[in-house]
Amino acid sequence: MFRKIVNIIPKDFHPRALVVAITVLLRAILNFFGIAMLVPLLMLILDFEALQANPIVTEVYNLLGCKSHSQFVIISAVAIVCFIALKNATNLWLYNFERNFTYDLYGHLSRKLYIDYYHRGLLYVADHNSTELSRNVNFVCLNFVIGILKPSMAIVGEIIPFALIIIAIIFYDPTASILLALTFVPAVWIYYSFVKERLHRYGQQENQAQREKFRNVAESFRGYVDVEISNAFPQIISAFDNATDRLVTLRKRDATLSTIPQGITETSLAAGMAALIIVGAFMPERKIGLVFGLFAVAAVRLLPSIRNILTSLTAIRYNLHTIDTLSEIKSQSHSVEDTQQRIHLRKQMEIRNISFRYSENASNVLNDFSLTIKQGARVGIRGVSGAGKSTLMNIMLGLYTPCKGEILIDGVKLDHSTRRMWQNNIGYVPQNVFLLDSTLIENIALGVDSDQIDYDRVMEVVEMASLKEFVERLPDGLNSHIGEAGCRVSGGERQRIGIARALYKRPDILFFDEATSSLDRTTEQSINSSIAELSAQNSTITIVAIAHRESSLEYCDQIINIERL
Numbered sequence: 056m057f058r059k060i061v062n063i064i065p066k067d068f069h070p071r072a073l074v075v076a077i078t079v080l081l082r083a084i085l086n087f088f089g090i091a092m093l094v095p096l097l098m099l100i101l102d103f104e105a106l107q108a109n110p111i112v113t114e115v116y117n118l119l120g121c122k123s124h125s126q127f128v129i130i131s132a133v134a135i136v137c138f139i140a141l142k143n144a145t146n147l148w149l150y151n152f153e154r155n156f157t158y159d160l161y162g163h164l165s166r167k168l169y170i171d172y173y174h175r176g177l178l179y180v181a182d183h184n185s186t187e188l189s190r191n192v193n194f195v196c197l198n199f200v201i202g203i204l205k206p207s208m209a210i211v212g213e214i215i216p217f218a219l220i221i222i223a224i225i226f227y228d229p230t231a232s233i234l235l236a237l238t239f240v241p242a243v244w245i246y247y248s249f250v251k252e253r254l255h256r257y258g259q260q261e262n263q264a265q266r267e268k269f270r271n272v273a274e275s276f277r278g279y280v281d282v283e284i285s286n287a288f289p290q291i292i293s294a295f296d297n298a299t300d301r302l303v304t305l306r307k308r309d310a311t312l313s314t315i316p317q318g319i320t321e322t323s324l325a326a327g328m329a330a331l332i333i334v335g336a337f338m339p340e341r342k343i344g345l346v347f348g349l350f351a352v353a354a355v356r357l358l359p360s361i362r363n364i365l366t367s368l369t370a371i372r373y374n375l376h377t378i379d380t381l382s383e384i385k386s387q388s389h390s391v392e393d394t395q396q397r398i399h400l401r402k403q404m405e406i407r408n409i410s411f412r413y414s415e416n417a418s419n420v421l422n423d424f425s426l427t428i429k430q431g432a433r434v435g436i437r438g439v440s441g442a443g444k445s446t447l448m449n450i451m452l453g454l455y456t457p458c459k460g461e462i463l464i465d466g467v468k469l470d471h472s473t474r475r476m477w478q479n480n481i482g483y484v485p486q487n488v489f490l491l492d493s494t495l496i497e498n499i500a501l502g503v504d505s506d507q508i509d510y511d512r513v514m515e516v517v518e519m520a521s522l523k524e525f526v527e528r529l530p531d532g533l534n535s536h537i538g539e540a541g542c543r544v545s546g547g548e549r550q551r552i553g554i555a556r557a558l559y560k561r562p563d564i565l566f567f568d569e570a571t572s573s574l575d576r577t578t579e580q581s582i583n584s585s586i587a588e589l590s591a592q593n594s595t596i597t598i599v600a601i602a603h604r605e606s607s608l609e610y611c612d613q614i615i616n617i618e619r620l
């Protein structure tokens with residue numbers, strides 16, 4: 056497990072992790088001295104004679120020029136209080152390193168996991184539940200830091216002074232240490248072996264229940280109309296209730312298990328005291344007071360320590376599943392490519408003998424497919440549903456890598472190194488244009504910072520996509536809010552926004568993926584004539600459209616049919 060945690064922490068955080076480890080150690084040692092300082096104080100009161108026998112103490116006593124026992128006690132007590140106050144202030148300062156490290160690491164891991172998922176590509180994203188991916192990015196990373204890292208450091212920070220205290224007591228008075236060990240160790244051991252496996256299981260089950268809850272909520276809002284018309288809400292709410300019930304039960308169990316350490320430690324303390332009284336009956340009177348005092352001081356410090364260790368172990372067992380999720384992060388570069396360079400299409404795009412299948416065991420969706428698209432051509436690709444049109448489109452967009460064959464743009468091979476530059480030169484309109492929950496202008500200039508948006512270009516593309524009337528009707532024109540929580544747009548308007556977006560970046564080539572298939576005939580014709588018009592006015596722009604019906608491709612001058620294999 057330790058190896059896995061170290062592997063999750065990125066290399067550039069390792070030096071900081073080392074500094075944090077040192078500060079945790081320093082804090083632990085300081086904490087030990089904090090408690091150790093109480094022993095001489097105790098002896099000052101209970102066994103001054105024994106203390107006086109110590110040559111160092113006599114030296115200090117003489118150095119301070121103390122005239123009486125009480126003067127020495129007062130000076131020592133003030134010095135001890137000052138030391139403890141200073142120790143706590145230092146500890147607070149040292150804690151900053153741990154706090155900054157853990158939360159900075161959370162930010163870093165969350166970003167890294169997000170970019171990692173994104174870079175896994177369309178095939179991965181399409182195959183996974185988006186709510187689950189976003190939950191991992193936002194919550195699992197936080198749970199790892201709070202539920203694994205912080206408790207691990209807490210355990211180290213507690214165990215060191217704990218061990219030192221026990222060792223010191225063994226040296227000073229074995230009776231008290233044996234009693235402490237006998238009362239606490241078996242209780243802690245029994246508790247931990249009882250909860251260990253349970254907690255791991257509860258953690259995994261909670262993760263599963265959380266996932267289901269998130270999915271139910273997201274799906275019911277995303278598919279509201281379908282859910283409502285199909286009367287699927289009762290079924291969804293029952294699945295939601297089921298997950299909530301499981302979650303509530305797990306949380307209750309976890310809460311119960313977390314309160315047990317307090318009971319265990321207190322009972323152990325009482326048992327230790329009782330044992331001490333019994334053993335004390337056989338000790339000289341002076342000695343029993345000191346042993347009792349030592350036991351009490353140690354127990355007062357050890358009690359919360361043991362509780363903290365147990366609670367931390369509980370948290371770690373409960374959050375073990377986060378390690379698996381984060382271990383999946385690939386160690387490739389997590390930088391975001393942001394080049395503005397383009398690969399231009401001046402002559403032709405060649406699709407050469409392309410084959411594609413979705414997985415090793417699946418059969419080919421495309422087999423040895425070739426096509427040459429000249430600059431300025433309007434190519435329509437037609438085929439029945441399932442023929443592989445969208446697959447071909449995603450290959451042309453650089454989103455899927457073909458299993459065989461290649462795509463050349465003016466002789467430049469489309470691969471992972473040229474993909475971004477090719478995409479910078481592409482306009483793409485899908486069947487359901489994705490709208491950002493933002494203003495219309497930000498939706499048109501998608502990916503451009505609001506203060507960098509070229510307003511004149513936006514007005515141009517609004518005109519080209521025949522959106523002018525729509526913009527004039529909006530309450531705040533281009534600054535009106537559209538998207539998920541914004542004002543409603545019709546199917547036709549949505550597609551026109553998609554066209555305006557595609558045109559904004561002045562692409563050499565426009566891809567339409569069933570862009571008008573879900574529209575009524577009149578709207579489709581109107582959009583088709585807008586496309587035909589903009590294509591006539593920009594003769595160098597290349598158009599590739601895929602559709603299952605001929606009417607969606609009326610502006611094309613070359614139609615390719617693809618068959619289902």
Ligand code: ADP
Pocket residue numbers: 178181182413420438439440441442443444445446447
């Ligand atoms: P079209 O766009 O012509 O309707 P697609 O390219 O979407 O066809 O799909 C072609 C075939 O590939 C279909 O049999 C479909 O089930 C399969 N397919 C599409 N996407 C995936 C995917 N992500 N994983 C596995 N199979 C897929």
